[in-house]
Amino acid sequence: MMSDTPPSDPHPTSTLAEAPFRDADADIVLRSCDRVDFHVHKFILSKSSPIFIDMLAMPQPPDAGGSPELSVVNMTEDSRALKILLGFMYAHAYFPSFGHFDDIKIALDLIRKYEMPGPMDMLKRCLMNVAPTAPERVFALAWRYEWKDIVLAAAKHADGRLPLGPSDFAEFRNVSGEAFWKLQDYQNRRKAVVAQLALNWKAWLNPSRLGRPVAGKPNRCYCVQYRRGTRSKDWAHALTVPYWWVEHMSRLYNALAKDPRSEIITSAAILGPTLKDAGKCEVCRDGVEGALDGFNGLFLTHLTYKMSQVELETPF
Incomplete structure (x- = not known):
C-alpha cells in the first residue's frame, strides 16, 4: 500500500539572508540551522574571531543544493543568532x-x-x-x-x-541553586527592614514635623476623641495623631511587608482610604494632602538609607 506522504526532499532549499549578508563577491556561505544562507567573506570572519580561523581551515563537504562555486559551512546557530554574530563583524551600520x-x-x-x-x-x-x-x-x-x-x-x-x-x-x-536562595534572602531582608520602618514609625518620626492635621491637641475633633487617636510619651506634651493616621501606617506596614518598592508609599491603595477618612472631618480635611506629601518625603529618605544598608552576599 502506497503512502500519501510525499518523500522528504534530500536537498531542501535554503533562503538567502538579508543585506549585507548576501554580497555577490562573497567567498563563503554560512548556513544557519534553519537554512538561511549568509554570503560573507572569509577575511572578515578570520579577522573577527580566532575560532573562524580554525573553522575555515577545515575542508568543507560539497553542498548539493547550493552554489557550486562557494563553500557552505553548516552552523549550529539559527538565523537570528547568526545575524547578531555577523553584525558584530561587519560595518557599524549593521551593528545589532x-x-x-x-x-x-x-x-x-x-x-x-x-x-x-x-x-x-x-x-x-x-x-x-x-x-x-x-x-x-x-x-x-x-x-x-x-x-x-x-x-x-x-x-x-x-x-x-x-x-x-x-x-x-x-x-x-x-x-547554582545558591543564586536563587541568595536573591530570596536579600529580598526577605529588604522587606523586613522596610516593614519595620512603617511598623515602628513612632520611634523615628515625631508628628510635630508634619504639623496639622496629623499632629495636634487631644480632643480637637472626633478623629482623636474616645481613644481613637494615639500618642507617645516621647512626643511633645499633649500631642496626638488621629485614628486615620494610625490606620494609614498600619495599611502601609501590611503593604510593604509584601512589596517593599518605594512606589507603594504613594499608591492609590495606600493614600486613597486615608484621604477619604480625613476628608470626612471638617478639622482634618484641610492640609491632609500636604501632610501626606511631607511624610512621604521623610519616609522615602529613611527608606532609601535603610535599604542601602542591606547587602547582597555573593561568592564573587
Whole structure:
C-alpha cells in the first residue's frame, strides 16, 4: 500500500539572508540551522574571531543544493543568532541593537563561544538597561558571569516580584541553586527592614514635623476623641495623631511587608482610604494632602538609607 506522504526532499532549499549578508563577491556561505544562507567573506570572519580561523581551515563537504562555486559551512546557530554574530563583524551600520533580554543573552553566548570580547562592555550596559523589565533573568545571567554590580541592580528591581522557585526562569538552570536562595534572602531582608520602618514609625518620626492635621491637641475633633487617636510619651506634651493616621501606617506596614518598592508609599491603595477618612472631618480635611506629601518625603529618605544598608552576599 502506497503512502500519501510525499518523500522528504534530500536537498531542501535554503533562503538567502538579508543585506549585507548576501554580497555577490562573497567567498563563503554560512548556513544557519534553519537554512538561511549568509554570503560573507572569509577575511572578515578570520579577522573577527580566532575560532573562524580554525573553522575555515577545515575542508568543507560539497553542498548539493547550493552554489557550486562557494563553500557552505553548516552552523549550529539559527538565523537570528547568526545575524547578531555577523553584525558584530561587519560595518557599524549593521551593528545589532539590543533592547530585549533574549538578544543580549544570545549575544553573550556567541561572543564567548567565538572568543570575541570586544562587545562585552556594551552588552553589560545593555543588560543593565533591561534589568527593570526582566530582573530575575538578568540576575541569573549576571550571576553566571559574576558581574556583581548588575546582580545587585537586578535584585533591587526584583523587589515584590520574587518567583515561586528557580525553575520559573530558564536562566537559573545555568547557575547554582545558591543564586536563587541568595536573591530570596536579600529580598526577605529588604522587606523586613522596610516593614519595620512603617511598623515602628513612632520611634523615628515625631508628628510635630508634619504639623496639622496629623499632629495636634487631644480632643480637637472626633478623629482623636474616645481613644481613637494615639500618642507617645516621647512626643511633645499633649500631642496626638488621629485614628486615620494610625490606620494609614498600619495599611502601609501590611503593604510593604509584601512589596517593599518605594512606589507603594504613594499608591492609590495606600493614600486613597486615608484621604477619604480625613476628608470626612471638617478639622482634618484641610492640609491632609500636604501632610501626606511631607511624610512621604521623610519616609522615602529613611527608606532609601535603610535599604542601602542591606547587602547582597555573593561568592564573587
